[in-house]
Amino acid sequence: MQSMAWFKRQEKGIITPTEQKKETPDGLWYKCPECGTVADMGEHRRLLYTCGKCNYHDRIDSAEYFEVLFDDNRFTELDTNLSSADPLHFVDTKAYPQRIAATQRQTGLKDAVRTAHGLMNGQDLVVACMDFRFIGGSMGSVVGEKIARAIDYARQHRIPFLMISKSGGARMMEAGYSLMQMAKTSAKLALLSEAGVPYISLLTDPTTGGVTASYAMLGDFNISEPGALIGFAGPRVIKETIGKDLPKGFQSAEFVLEHGFLDFIVDRKQLKQQLTDLLHMLRPAVVEAPAVPR
Amino acid sequence: MLLDFEQPIAALEGKLREMQKLAQDSQVDVSEAVEALETKIKALKKETYANLTRWQRVQLSRHPDRPYTLDYIEGMTQKFVELHGDRTVADDKAMVGGFAELDGRTVMFIGQQKGRNTKQRQLRNFGMPNPEGYRKALRLMKLAEKFGKPIVTLIDTPGAFPGLEAEERGQGEAIARNLREMFMLKVPVICIIIGEGASGGALGIAIGDRVLMLENTWYSVISPESCSSILWRSWNYKEQAAEALKLTATDMLKAGLVDGIVKEPLGGAHTDPQKMILALKKTLTKTLDELEALPADERISQRIDKFGKMGVVVE
Numbered sequence: 001m002q003s004m005a006w007f008k009r010q011e012k013g014i015i016t017p018t019e020q021k022k023e024t025p026d027g028l029w030y031k032c033p034e035c036g037t038v039a040d041m042g043e044h045r046r047l048l049y050t051c052g053k054c055n056y057h058d059r060i061d062s063a064e065y066f067e068v069l070f071d072d073n074r075f076t077e078l079d080t081n082l083s084s085a086d087p088l089h090f091v092d093t094k095a096y097p098q099r100i101a102a103t104q105r106q107t108g109l110k111d112a113v114r115t116a117h118g119l120m121n122g123q124d125l126v127v128a129c130m131d132f133r134f135i136g137g138s139m140g141s142v143v144g145e146k147i148a149r150a151i152d153y154a155r156q157h158r159i160p161f162l163m164i165s166k167s168g169g170a171r172m173m174e175a176g177y178s179l180m181q182m183a184k185t186s187a188k189l190a191l192l193s194e195a196g197v198p199y200i201s202l203l204t205d206p207t208t209g210g211v212t213a214s215y216a217m218l219g220d221f222n223i224s225e226p227g228a229l230i231g232f233a234g235p236r237v238i239k240e241t242i243g244k245d246l247p248k249g250f251q252s253a254e255f256v257l258e259h260g261f262l263d264f265i266v267d268r269k270q271l272k273q274q275l276t277d278l279l280h281m282l283r284p285a286v287v288e289a290p291a292v293p294r
Numbered sequence: 295m296l297l298d299f300e301q302p303i304a305a306l307e308g309k310l311r312e313m314q315k316l317a318q319d320s321q322v323d324v325s326e327a328v329e330a331l332e333t334k335i336k337a338l339k340k341e342t343y344a345n346l347t348r349w350q351r352v353q354l355s356r357h358p359d360r361p362y363t364l365d366y367i368e369g370m371t372q373k374f375v376e377l378h379g380d381r382t383v384a385d386d387k388a389m390v391g392g393f394a395e396l397d398g399r400t401v402m403f404i405g406q407q408k409g410r411n412t413k414q415r416q417l418r419n420f421g422m423p424n425p426e427g428y429r430k431a432l433r434l435m436k437l438a439e440k441f442g443k444p445i446v447t448l449i450d451t452p453g454a455f456p457g458l459e460a461e462e463r464g465q466g467e468a469i470a471r472n473l474r475e476m477f478m479l480k481v482p483v484i485c486i487i488i489g490e491g492a493s494g495g496a497l498g499i500a501i502g503d504r505v506l507m508l509e510n511t512w513y514s515v516i517s518p519e520s521c522s523s524i525l526w527r528s529w530n531y532k533e534q535a536a537e538a539l540k541l542t543a544t545d546m547l548k549a550g551l552v553d554g555i556v557k558e559p560l561g562g563a564h565t566d567p568q569k570m571i572l573a574l575k576k577t578l579t580k581t582l583d584e585l586e587a588l589p590a591d592e593r594i595s596q597r598i599d600k601f602g603k604m605g606v607v608v609e
Contacts (some may be wrong), residue, residue, distance in 0.1 A: 033555060087549065087606040088540050092525035100295045141605030148602065170493070170515045175539040178588045179493060179515040180604040183501055186473035187598045193474070212466030212513070213454075213494040218474055231455030232466035232494070241456050251461060 028124035048268045057225045057268055059205055060127035062114040065164055069127060070271055075118030078126075079149050082142050083110045089175040099135065099173070107133045111142040112167065117159065120263040121276040126154040132206075137167035139211055140174040144181025147215060151188040160198040160279050165216040168234075169209020174201050182214035198282050200275065203230050203253070203262070219261045222280065224253035225271075228263075250255050297353050299342055303561070306335045339560050346510075348536040348545075352518060354510035355489050359564035361571055363390055363405030363448040366488065369439035369571035370578070371403070373398050377437075380429035383463065388419040388455070389427030389499075391434040397579065403549065404437035404499060405429045405448030408489070421490075424456040425468035428498050432472050433530075435479060444582055446484040447499040451518060454495030468497035476501035477598055482585035484578065486556070487511045487543075488563075503549075503585050503597050506577065507543035509558040509572075551604060 031037070034056035039047075044224040048068055049058040050052040060068075067073045083100070090096040104110065112134035117126050128150045130137045146164065154161035165292050192199055201219030203212070205228035216222075224230060231238075231251040239246055249255050253265050266274050296304055310331050346354070354360075368376050371394035378385040391404035391413035393510075394600075406423060433459040438445045454465055476483060476499075485502035491513030507513060516524075521539060522531035546552045556577050559566040585593060 012340055081609055082607045085606045085608045088538070090538050092535075092538060117395050141607050145605050145607050171410050172321055172516055172521055172539075174606075175516075175541065176549055177605050179497060179513075180551055180601060182470075183601040184492060184498060184604055186470065186501075187477045187601050190474045190477045191598065194478070210494050213498070214468040214473055215470070217464070217467040217470040231461050232454065232469070233461065237456045238458060238461065242458055246458070250458070259464065261467050 001171050030058075032058075043161070047241075048271075050268055055226060055267070057205065057227060059132060059166070061131050061166075062109075064196075065129045066114075066116060066118070066127065068268065068276070069120050069125070069162075070116070070124065071120065073115040075127075078115040078117060078153060079146050080110070082146055084174070086141055086173075087141075087177060088173070088175055090175070092173070096173040103134055107131070109134050111145045111146070112137045112139065112171075113146050115146050115153075117153065117157075120272060120279075123276060123279055124157070124159040125162055125275075125279075126150055126159050127164065129160045129210075130166045131167045132168075135171060137165075137211075138169065138178075139167060139173035139181050140171035140178045141181065143171075144184050147181075147185050148188045151185070151192050153161050154187075155192045155195050155197055158197055160200065160282075161192060162200045162202060162275065163215055163219070164202045164204060165207040165211050166204045166205060167209070167211040167216075169211055172287035179210065182210050185215045186218060189215060193220070193240060199278060200278070202271075203256075204228050206230070208232065208234055217261065219263075222258065222261060224265050225268055226253060226265055228253040230256045295358060297350070299346065299350055300561075301553055303335065303342060304340055305374065306338065309364070310335065314464040326419050333421070336560075338544055340354060343560060343562070347533065348512075348540070348542050349518065349533040351542045352490075352512050352536055353562075354562045355512050357564040358410055358563060359567070360489055361563060361567045362410075362487070363403075363407045363450060365567065366369050366405075366448055366574060367392075367394055367403045368570055369568065370394075370575040371401070374403075377434060378430075380426040381562060382426065384424075384426045386419075386424050386427030386430055387417050388421055388451075391431060393438075393554070396575070396582075399582065400441075401444045401449065401582070402434055402443050402445045404434055404445065405488070406451040406495075406499075408450060419455060422453055423495065423498075424455050424457070424460045425450065425463040425465050428454070428465075428468035428472050429515050431499050432475055435476065435483075439479050439481050442481060444586065445479065445502075446578060447483070447485045447502065449485060449487045449491050449496045449500050449513075450489035451492055451495045452490050453492040454498065472498045473501055477601075478594060479591040482582060482588075482593060483597075484581055484585070486574065486578075487513050487552075488574075490517075492609070496608050499519075501597070504553045504581050506554045507546060507552050508556050508558055508574070509543055511543060512536075512541040513543075513546055514539045530585050553600075565581045 032051040035054040037053040049060045086096045112129045115128040128147050200221045203224045314418040346461040390407045406421045408421035409418040483502035485500040485505045487507040518532040518536040521535040543555045559569045563570040
């Protein structure tokens, strides 16, 4: 009988090589790394990249944050031409310029921060947002310089400044220069503060090292998203120091809030409205001239 | 304690002592030979210390016989009133400070303090401050500002302490706040790297009108050991990491990230602490004179501009 021959396995075992396996194409489905719930990408985007079941906040890039915050995703990007030099001719397992070039190709980004001016519910806002995909969101000269310029821009135009941090800390390949970006950005924030222009610092998952120890912790308002990792030393280093496992939830946004270093934690879906409301309350009171009787 | 590159010099010095003793005991005139050996030692020292690798400088910066913060304060000033506590949680023994009299001038000295023996090292937490250390430092700076006294900070730390309680009490916030506040201080601020200048833990008290480094110190974003561990995924590349980081006084001056270098006695600060302390005192007095001649707002804007220009980008 030949009728069922098409049904019969001719060769034993699975012979399809891994790379030829047919899986769901990337970008159609999203699986939550926290609870495993699967959602279609459109739904995931509609929920601003949070899980519909457990509210896990997925890591997103500057492009998504700009879309979340700016009206109709319209904004003017600032200082788009800055990219990293290699002042120290730094070579570890790879030469620094090669690392930069490869990362630029892979991410389509110039460096680990983008800065922009746009409207958020009709109010002017300057935003600097870090990209973790670019060498772990590390802060070198470009990151420091772009943030410094964005702060100057905000001060000169008297527009509130929002910093969205997402970084492993300072970039080792620029060594001393990276360290001084902490100083530079803090100097600019001192001037912004003196000018009375509001500064909101949103610390997202993860924010550690020299970024935490400079601009990220210097907001008039320090805020975060649920579950974000925030710290100075990384968990691995602390674990090595104390020789014990770290308590559950250590260095989570909720932990940092509990210890008094955050003003509030905001669900990404409420971020735009909450920032709008807060900044609205800070607007200078309009004093009407008293009617002078003649 | 002898570092490996100090050994050939120490061997010659031993020979010299033997020769001098021999001359004394036997009345033989060896003055010519002694002189020749002395010249040889000096030449070898000069050559050795002019050609140290970056890692060797790191080793010198950590030498346990180098003067520490309190040694400088005691050696340079006539009176010292040490002040304690951050007024919030504790007194951090890794960060010391107080008013001192420097030849008739009242100066606020602040710095990380290391220990020389095991007990002291533990007490001083190896010179690694907790958040209360940075907050204590800021409190003392504000006190100096209130009474119009200049501030000198002495930096010598392997880093801010990476502990559990340090995180709970906001290590990052404490350092960040110091950076911002130090830019606005109305009094002169001089910062000197006297040993190790490790990353944010060093920078947290190192925003000043003048930032100087002693000749055999290092200042960078990370220690060579940690850099090796992260970038090479092994602890064995610390020499390469030190070279790559360009963390010596000469490197940092060339990069425009510090303002000057204070020469150490030939052989390093640990070979003649008294000479080192006096050399630093001379530099400090001169620098204080320069800075006090400027109006406060001018100093502040120069301070901000200086740090504002740091960094290299392609545009």
